[in-house]
Amino acid sequence: MGSFAPALASLNGLAAGVFLLSAFGLLATRQMQGCLRFFRLQSLALVASIVLIAIGMQVPDLLVVAFLDLAIKPLLIPWLLRRQVPGEVFQRREIDQVLNIPSSLLIALVLTLVAYFLAEILPPASGAVDSINVPIGLAGLLLGVFTLAVRREAVPQLIGIFAIENASLLAGVAIAPRLPLVAEMAFPFDMLIVALVIGILTRITHERVGTTEVGALRSLREETSR
């Protein structure tokens, strides 16, 4: 296996690069459809990285995880969201955002740098193939939280959560590739239930409140004595 390691490492580096790029894409895109597309791309990059680690570290269990992730994240979750969330929401081009895009991107850049330094204190990746995964996973996590904070629409917020989970897994498979299979299988299924439940909630919100712009939900506050 040793002679393949450099090739696997650079392929994994490519996958991690695509992962980080799509995390930026999630933050920068102004279209609901684009958001979903970047999430698909990010999930595919995650799957690619898991497969490469499975080969490089010879952990066949991870192939099962990769397969489950492939089935659930890029395929099932977008399909579920399409089914449950009213189509009108996806037609919308402009997504309201708290900050404008250039300044969000600047902050995102700073967060990525911070992640590289923070990654020093996390445990190192377990193999030679995947040393890039920990800093990029941490960057993805911070970017996901930031995306969640600046978005004001229901679906992009939800996708922000999935991006955080993706990032946790990207770093996770590198740190602990031999996590028990039961646990690793539980993670994607968990996300599936999240998509199901929040999808329904988005529809109800649309029906009751008339918008999925959740940033506008402001009726529950201490000051407003209705």
Add this chain to the structure above:
Amino acid sequence: MSLFAILVLPLFAALVSWLPLGRRLAPAATLGISVITLILAVTSALRVAGGAPVVALRNWLELDGLGALVLVLVAVVAATAALFSWGYIAREPDARHLRRYYANYNLFVWAMLTVPLLVEPALVWTAVELTTIFGVYLVAFDDTPEAVEAAWKYSILTIMGGAVALLGFIVLYPATRLGDAPFTWAGLVVLAPKVSAHLLISAFVLILVGFGAKTGLVPLHTWLPDAHSQAPSPICALLSGVKTTVVLYVILRMLPILNASGRIDVDRWAVVVGLISVGIAAFLILQVTDYKRLFAFSTVEHMGIILTAAGLGGASAHYGAVYQILNHALTKSFCFFAAGSVLLAVKTRQIADVRGLLRTSPATGAALLFGGIAIAGAPPLAVFLSEFSILRAGVAARQYLATGLLAAFVVIAFFGILGHLNRMVFGQPAPGADGAAVRLPLSCGVTLVLAGAPIVVLGVYMPPPLHRLLEAAAQSLAR
């Protein structure tokens, strides 16, 4: 065997509730099975209190002192809330909506019961995540714009917390390469001295931030008063009484692991984070306008008290922390039953709109007053005893600053809670208020009596098996 039964029975109840077989079946099945689960949980806990941890499946399904305490509390509140739901939810006209309520109720309870039973951290994460997800529908049950808004804030903030905490749990796993112990809570305590301090701290911070959001620790508490005020009252009792405790239980599990490493002063972290929550919540209590939010902020305060107590260190502080977990779960669930009864009688959540409750609706007024006095920590009720034991342990440990702040915040919250309730319960009712016309459903009245009794009894008498269980629970914090 009984642990497996506890894992299966609520799922069975969820299935039965979901079947369209009449309006009475779902509540009856839920109540019956939650009582059976309660009996099983109590018998298992008694065995733990007897000195032997219960092992159903080694390294996966085990029960020690702290786990047993949380398990029993979930089972108790699940049973009383099922009884309260019987009368409270019966007004719901749509039978399908009703069945879905009970199906989700059982799934929610099931997820909460699995958390203390599982000892494999990665699976515990999954179980905690499921408690959040199954709670979403229940919070949104009333289907008003406010309830939907509350459900949205609840789900986004707490699921985000879960996603952040996930990395913390994964980071713990490489520890198992350093020694010959399994990936369980107990195994990690054994391994901790060999693990690098960086790894433990990064895992702890990720879990504290992530699950802190789910527990309602300041500053990620903003969803909590919304969700806990908009959900139906039996669900509030479950959310406030035990759901927050179940997540806090996971954070508490991390303390002995970090302490075992011997190089990290995690207790100080716990005290600081805990005190911030107690302090902010105490001042927020002063300015609430909605009495269900009042009790919700009190939950934030109590989560902080428990975390602070666990961080004060020493056997008596640990005993105080688990004692507080017990009393808070019992008292807070009672408070929300009382608040739910008041809501049935006066149909408003605003403190300012309710006056002279003792005259218009004496039973609910008395219950609300009793709940308020009990949760604020007035003697001789249960919460007073546990708060007093925490303060005494703090003084004994010479942590004067932390103990002094804690005492000050608790006193502020005490006057905040009683000030608001005083205005609601006493005085002249507003002209035209005819709350007496609304009769409290029988099951709600019975629940108030059943849930109120232990608060009074524990104030004056501590049954020896319960004392032994608390000591076992305090020991799981110490190790």
